[in-house]
Amino acid sequence: MIKDGVIKMQEMANVYFYGKRYSVPADLTIMTAMEYAGYQLLRGCGCRYGFCGACAIIYRVAGSNTLQSCLACQTQVQDGMYVATLPYFPTVKKVYDMETVKPEEQLMMQLYPEIYACIGCNACTKACSKELNVMQYIAYAQRNELEKCANESFDCVSCGICASRCPAGISHPMVGLLARRLVGKYIQPEAKHMKVKAASVRNGELDAIMAELLAKPLDEIKELYNARDIEK
């Protein structure tokens, strides 16, 4: 690596993928370190920027017995890291019809009764790759406090690490997702302006004026574009 005109030794870290040691540049993420080590990724690699939850990782650092977890694409390697990937976890997704479900207490009870078996160990929260308060949002779901559950779970990327650590067999991401959908559909107040606009298009009220715009010669459209008033 050439920096400031002098060649510096690149700082390296020893990491262990599935128990096997590799020496990798210390500034890499776990994901790019695996690629540096020679892995061609298929499972366990998605958006590479922390949105898709494909690259869940469980690791320990040598000398510590604490089990840690993270997303491989969002976390820098550490010396002595023992890494296992969790590219898939069998979470339970119940099927429901959004048009007929109701945001009532029985629904969680029917679809995800295991949430009531939560023993309060908080392993889900400790494991969350997005630092969410997972146990808290499950508690909100138990009490049918759906808006709170939706807010608390909002950043969830469904990586599944929480579910992998749960002694009660809860599929936390699916619970949060149900709560958010119920809030979006049934609980948030309606956006009246949006309904009005959607209806006016549907009823054909804008067809004539739209056709008129499309029929204008290009020069006239350019003039309209350049003369737009811009909302402050």
Add this chain to the structure above:
Amino acid sequence: MLTEQMLESIKKVEATRPERLKTEPRRLTAEEKDALLREFHPDYKDHAFDTIGIGPNKGERAPQELADLLNSNSLIHDVDINLDKVDYEADVLIIGGGGAGAAAAVEAHLAGASVLIVTKLRLGDANSMMAQGGIQAATKENDSPMQHYLDAFGGGHYAAKPELLKRLVMDGPGCIEWLNNMGVLFDKEPDGTMVTTGGGGISRKRLLASKDYTGMEIMRVLRDEVRNLEIPVIEFTAALDLLLDENGNAAGAVLKDLETGEYKIAKGKTVIIATGGAGRLHYQGFPTSNHYGATADGLIMAYRAGANLLYQDTIQYHPTGVAYPVQLFGALVTEKVRAIGAMLLNIDGEAFVHPLETRDVAASAIIRECNQRNRGIPTPNGYGAWLDTPLIDMINGKGFIQKSIPAVYGMYKNYGIDVREIPVLVYPTIHYQNGGMEIDADATTPKIKNLFVGGEASGGIHGRNRVLGNSVLDFVVFGRFCGQQAAKKVPEVKLGKKLSLEHVYDYSKALKEAGIETDRRSPKLFPDYTREVN
């Protein structure tokens, strides 16, 4: 973590802030924009383009990396594949599991068709999932689809196909209603009014959002709906080439299970290509904000089957990709950050461009500032310009950053950077494929029957540049439309008797005849980041 030089420059940024809070940088005239683009936009770097050697767009230019894949033989041109053993069959075969594919699947299913989604990664592993800033739709009283049309048409340099753009803007409000009805959470005021922001090149505050996780929120609901409807999805299975029947109509695809290596045959009365973009081809060596699988596969297989491209030479470089820290190099910093007040600054803390110019103009201005004027800030990967994030809370009040852009805040916090306190370094990153497969008003390809294209893989909706928030709208509007249209077509489709790969063999012959001798194979499927260890 920051270099001495960066820290020095931050002092200058802080010093100019009080004055900048009072003044808005000048917007460029139409002529100034044209000149800036011509000189600095990567689309104008002729040496980075090659000519397409054969096929319907023969002789046209394409980015070198894309042209190479087009001027290649198929991965299966010399593989013996039994086309009589059909593994999967559906009325509507959807290739791609992103937003467009999922929206198409939901609509086609509701219209009564049998649907199959195949995707080389997982359902939802797509650029859709990563869209942050928001989705445009003219939902407010002071706005209209006509105003939206003007913004998008001008922003796309008047090159959009009018009938497609009309559908995009007219279907906007209805699609928001559709999403909201499925339970997508939008940012709302207590009375239900949707929170709207402006953005580069748009004349109304029209951008609707779910914080800065808009694409993720929409994608995870669409994915959940696909699962609720129990639509079959075959994951980690890539489509390699389309299958045509003896009449030259789309009839299916050759798939490969990427884990077992097994080839599979999928038959469809109609086929929808929803394979997304091409950022992972890393045109001109740029980094990309795109997901791992964005390698233009759909363009390659549809072109090989005889469909034509449109605007394949225009790429969107998002002005604000992460330039530093290196672990985030190329990641997107949503345009919403500029929309809510952050300015673009050089090493002296001077605003060198209005923060709300369109993406191509803003990106070109950053490139000029760094590469020609030498006013960029050096980083381990090159240069960056400041995006002055602390301005956001100064303008909108404390706490606004965490409330409105939690993803950006969290991404930097991981690396010890607090965007509320210090600005961040950005440089353009490949973000979007403006062009793609040409489609007609009914979302089908002009040259191949029963073949539909939806989302980023299509070309012509946005023209030669795309304004923010229209890609999310695009995958919802045209994903749904493709699904509806494909399902409607099903009853009248009479597939021929035989599935055929003749077009693949003909393509190889044509390459040879054109003097293109190559051992390159396509589609690419994934970028090659694995270090050569031998």
